[in-house]
Amino acid sequence: MTRWRTYADRLIVLVVILAAWQVGSYFVGPYWLSSPWAVASRFVAQIWSGELIRQSAYTIEESLIGTIVGGVPAVLLPFMLRRHPVLVAILDPFMVGGYGAPKLAFAPLFILWFGIGIESKIALVASVVFFIVYFNTLAGVRALDPRLVQMAQIAGAGERHVARHIVFPAAVPYILAGFSIAVPYAIGGAIIAELISSNRGLGYLVQTGAMNFDTTSVFAAILAATLIVHAANMLLDAAERFLLRWRPPAQVMLDVGN
């Protein structure tokens, strides 16, 4: 019951936002703000023509490859460093620096180094994803309950068993939380890199739209990007529900966004 209630309330919020936009565009003029109706029509038309699908696919490809390139080492590194706290301590200020540095400001550098093709976008996405996932995984590895490790060792588990059966499953909630945080940044990073220099992708659509004073086209591309982020989050939520089915339900709720 409450579930349907929530959906109905969401619909009301959406209608209010769209109405405000429509009214705003009436006063400011569709030239600056476009209008929900125009954006929706353009969105549908560009889907039909295949243009939006093609450009979205390119942006998704960049984000996906970048997330893998940055995310896999970010997950593996804390595991490899688990038995070497001194190395973790040495690396720490550099990792914090990397985490804090404005990665988007590196976009022009990546374009200089890797060209205007897909490589520079992957590099930017990977650099954004890496630090977020690294720190989350590290927190997961550190939060490990040492009593579980002792139990396993007494039962005859070797170092590899402990890593695989104790440390990794205990860190999975943290790793998933890291990816949940990183995915919107990954897609955002890919679009920013396209904005700066590209001839494909949603960022390219935004850029050409703005240059032609075609705000409708800009909003249609932003709408597509928003839907992609939403879809990615839903996939991650589904993965979390499946992988963390061993947790009491209340705990799953509390740890979202950790």
Added chain:
Amino acid sequence: MTAAPLLEVKSLGKRFPTRAGREPSPWVIQDLSFAVRPGELVTIIGPSGAGKSTLLNMIAQIDTASAGEIVFDGAVVASHDARALRPGFDRKIGYVTQDDNLLPWRTTIDNVLFPIEVQGRLDGKMRAHVEMLIGAVGLAGYERYYPHELSGGMRKRAALIRTLAYDPPVILMDEPFAAVDAQTRTQLQADLLKLWELGRKTIIFVTHDITEAIALGDRTLVLSRQPTHVAAEHLIPIPRPHNVADIFAVEGFAAIYERIRAAIQ
């Protein structure tokens, strides 16, 4: 004293590391000695803070000894060097701790199978054996439940049979039934004795409950206050099998209860 001891604790001592600039830390355990014969169920009782868990941690080799030695089947177990510790002494010493330490991401059966799995001994026979144990402690039907879906008593049973299933020659138990209600505890004690009658493991069972010490044990060791040593030893003159629920009514219970109570300072 027919058979040779399986486990011998000789003049064992423990003091925790001293921090720089402080007085040397006091001895928590000093000159503690006892021996356990194969198939014996020895209960250890002592005041809280007597270092009972520390004693078991040293026997299980997850903590270092500061003095003395522990001999298991002729081999010296206790180590004074943390890096030389071998937790569980090559699967020969099992340990049921106060917390159940079940892995939250494994179901009941996968938790019980965990030691067997990492020891590379998982086969159809082992699986059948584990299923028998699960049935014996009333967990049948809960095999596919995760720990958070089980009651406290069920979790204790799962932790208990996890250690019994891989069959280490000696099992240490550190107040495993302390955190459950009285009725469940009686049932768990009965389950433990039933399983023990099946296999006659060597068990060292630590408790702070005199009735539990008498109900389960062949022999009860009473520990002193710090620095802890064995203050007294009492043979339990109640014939096996013990009926845990009616242990009070057995002839001789009151006398042994009084003697142990007097020995605990």
